[in-house]
Amino acid sequence: MNNLVIAPFALPLATALLCLFAGRVAVWRRWVVGTSAFVQLLVAVVLVFQVVGQTPLVVVMGGWTAPLGVALVVDGLAGLMLCLSALVAFVCILFSYLELQVEDEQPMRLPLMQLLGAGINLTFITGDLFNLFVAFEIMLVASYALLTLEANDRHIKEAFPYLTVNMFASSIFLMTAGLAYAVFGTLNLAQISERAAAMEGEFSVLLVMLLLMVVFGIKAGVFPLYYWLPNSYPILPYSLAALYCGMLTKVGVYVLLRMLCTVFPHSLERVHIVLALLAGATMVMAALGAISRNFIRGILSFQHVSQIGYMILAIGLFTPMAITACVFYVIHHIIVKSSLFLMGGIAYFRSGTDYLERMGGLWKISPLLGCLFLLQAFSLSGIPPLSGFWGKYIVISESLDKGYFWLASAALLASLLTMVSMMKIWLKAYWSKAHEEQGPTVSPNAIRGMTLIAAVMVFFSLCIGLNAEFFLNIAQTAANGLMDQSIYRESVLQTLGKGGNP
16 A cells, blocks of 8 residues: 555656657547546545555655655645545546647647646655655646746736746755755655754754745745736636646645644744734735736635635644644635636636626526535635635634734634625626627537536535534544654654665
């Protein structure tokens, strides 16, 4: 079973290479990629059942012992993230097939989507800081290419902030990895955890974590360096925008959780406080940005940043229940935000535009789509008993318990602003009178297929909200494994000591 740990990285990488060298776009390529994505989902589900509440699965590449061995590790949180990543990737791939006819598909889109998935998955399973940098670069190179692949001359300029800010963050990451090696004498996360615990209270440990916080805060889209995200994501096709919003920023949230909970000492209170303060600003400022936009992708992109603030606030509170809420909120947000972007795509394909002043009448044309959108809008805003309510409730409750009253107020205000911006979409696109020049840009069968895909995602979201206790227990189990550093540390170090043999 340990050898299955490499599969979430190896499968999409092999699929990308196969498509890359296969030549011209063809139907069989779609079948290959779709089948591979489904197999990746099955592998992720198997791994989840193996690790949630159990000992992490560890494999060391090449069987090398420490300090040369690069460990791949799947624990409860990594397993959940792999499963969510595979689900969103599979759904977005299917949606992309309906966006374009085979002959209109860009030849590089599917290979790059698989390469992006390989980088994301490697981020979740790596147990080495430099290998984490490599995973980020695989992911970012693929994301740069996808961002510009189908952009027109007017949109291409919006890719430059994305490229510049992320290259800046990557440069800091590489220098921080060098600093970490100088401080700890290793880049293996389990060994760093062991040595950081022995150096607790030293400034060098705090400095390394502060630099990593800057890097992954930028990757997650935390205030003040989030401006690149809401301007760049709207230039993507809807299937890719759903994948980006569903997973890319969650990689930053995941690594912050991993570093602060599993690797570094829990006594870094100054880092926690800074994160909490930045989270409050992120929630409110991005929600205000969403209200200022007048097209669906722009509103959803700003709302995406605002919702990241809740996860960062939960990490900043750094109580066991807050970490549980963060894991739960990540699960909720990946499903809800991906489905909202997909529904934004359906609205666009039905109307021929996503600018609100030129939209209208969608409720009359497709009441099912209107109901699905309302459910996810209410969930994003935190209306009970939908999935978004439970995570927000715990985060706000923990904020009040710690005396952070203004942060709790900021979270409530951001929820109210979220509702305002989502109702702006509803009133303009769904409830107002249709414009005469409107018309669908894809076939009715394609729209029906897209609506079915969105409905499946909404069903998953409803399951999370209406079975919140079950999913909170899963999140709590993953959070407990995350907070107990000895479990991760001993699993990896024992395997390294055996030369990589489980």
